[in-house]
Amino acid sequence: MRPGAASGTAARTAGSSVDRGRDVEGGAQMVVLRREIGDVLRDARQRQGRTLREVSSAARVSLGYLSEVERGQKEASSELLSSICDALDVPLSLVLREVSDRVAVAEGLHIPDTVPADLAAGAGIGVDRTLGGDAGWAMPRSELAPVG
Secondary structure (H helix, E strand, C coil): CCCCCCHHHHHHHCCCCCCCCCECHHHCECCCHHHHHHHHHHHHHHHCCCCHHHHHHHHCCCHHHHHHHHCCCCCCCHHHHHHHHHHHCCCHHHHHHHHHHHHHHHCCCCCCCECCHHHHHHHCCCCCCECCCCHHHHCCHHHCCCCC
């Protein structure tokens, strides 16, 4: 697991695009991935205090198109996602993990708040390090280390 995956995810999911999906069989809400991806990208940009203009320029995508991606109105290609993630200095894997966590919460799966002791020991981090808060999005790539 990565920082920022747990408690913050559950809180953000309540207002995320999971609520804006259409009803499917049984009254459940359908998760729309483009909306979740857009929400995660917007959260990352806003946490950095950056404007759409700054990120669109760095990602070499039009401001209008980036806005549509963030609002879940356009489906971003893998190349475009990579470019936006580079502009935000956030690994694509973290964006996809956050989206995955939001989908899991929407499906009713529990995401733990802390790193299990055996996983923490294998990753070389302290057992008391929690995953809550905004730390996951504030960390630049240079501070991230591969696991394993």
